[in-house]
Amino acid sequence: MILEGTGRMSINASSNLLHQQPSWTDGYPTCNVPGSFYGTQWHEIYPQYWTKYQVWEWLQHFLDTNQLDANCIPFQDFDIDGEHLCSMTLHEFTHAAGTAGQLLYSNLQHLKWNGQCGSEMYPSHNIVVKTEQTGDSVLMASWKEENYLYDSGCGSTVELLDTKFIRIISFSSSAESSDEKKTHDHPPKSHTKKHNPRGTHLWEFIRDILLNSEKNPGFKWERRSEGLWGKKKNNSSMTYEKLSRAMRYYYKREILERVDGRRLVYKFGKNARGWRENEN
DNA sequence: GACGCTTTTCCTGTTT
DNA sequence: GAAACAGGAAAAGCGT
Structure with missing residues (x-):
């Protein structure tokens, strides 16, 4: 997508x-x-x-x-x-x-x-x-x-608009047939770890890919995330829709805040830690 | 095994 | 009409 x-x-x-x-x-x-x-x-x-x-x-x-x-x-x-x-x-x-x-x-x-x-x-x-x-x-x-299944065919983008706003520029999931999707949706338990909530949280992952860019006052990223969340979770069926749903759960916890009137723009909330430049 | 937490998946409805 | 957003519900996966 x-x-x-x-x-x-x-x-x-x-x-x-x-x-x-x-x-x-x-x-x-x-x-x-x-x-x-x-x-x-x-x-x-x-x-x-x-x-x-x-x-x-x-x-x-x-x-x-x-x-x-x-x-x-x-x-x-x-x-x-x-x-x-x-x-x-x-x-x-x-x-x-x-x-x-x-x-x-x-x-x-x-x-x-x-x-x-x-x-x-x-x-x-x-x-x-x-x-x-x-x-x-x-x-x-x-x-x-690194436990990633590199797929050069996918491309996703996150953009940090200023020191607080994130914009999803693009997010692509691998094109799959419905049959393939079924197998990905419910992989055998013994195959792979599907996700690891106690490891990297989604919002931390997003924060880190923003912060790990070369320091630059412009805060601009394009093609930087490469569907990495799906890769990190070894979940090739990850889509923007699913990722954004997970991100919306952060609204309640005030890790992210809504940005009214702006599509594809997310904002760190007061409970998000470690994204400020002067914060360790 | 139960429980809590987080994420994934699917869905419907609304807004842009 | 399509894309994006919002949020409910259920389930999965993991740690305790």
Whole structure:
């Protein structure tokens, strides 16, 4: 289910693309996501091995780092994996994203040949890359270690509008036949843990995916959640409708508050903890 | 096993 | 009319 078209963001348009050099050489900001929801992150592996999601992560990081408006990059034109991305020419980057495309191309070349991945950049990370026979197994192995079933076909988006409001930009569930749905709705008990209420709460999960973005005063996210709640619960039948019902239960507990007149916008309530910038 | 809590699933009705 | 919202009800899964 796509609630809103991809490629859209509402962010600060405070930066000037033409006069700002990319700051990649300054080193990447610490993501500070121990036990990340996202599995292997884009900066931990070579671009050639990125998934679609990691390509978006990289684009998002580029926007964050350079304080760029999201409209600078048409995300829909980068709905590709790392291998495809690396095969793109400068002309194709420029055609897709203009001046930002040139910068993206330049940065990608740097990443491809200077080896930003792995232990040199992140000595504290101990990334285990399992080599399997299939070509795409490198990433899959890491995803599996995080108990996620990576599905590059789904895309979901959460946007933090300011320091309190959340907007669901898109949420997609895997397209299933009714037969498939039946099996997912009632999986055998012995198969998987369907959810873990004593583990991560939904609102904490939402909070964390917001907070774990690179620090940026614009608070904008696009394509960041990737259906992660469903992945985290190993529940491929999760939909926006179900997720939003769970979120509405938080109204009573004042973890979330209604935002009248605004669709797809949620707001942290007084019982939500840990989302403020000055709060630990 | 009972219980409480949280989440999931399904549903109907309302609002935008 | 479609999408999103609201909320009731029941059930599932987990910890105690």
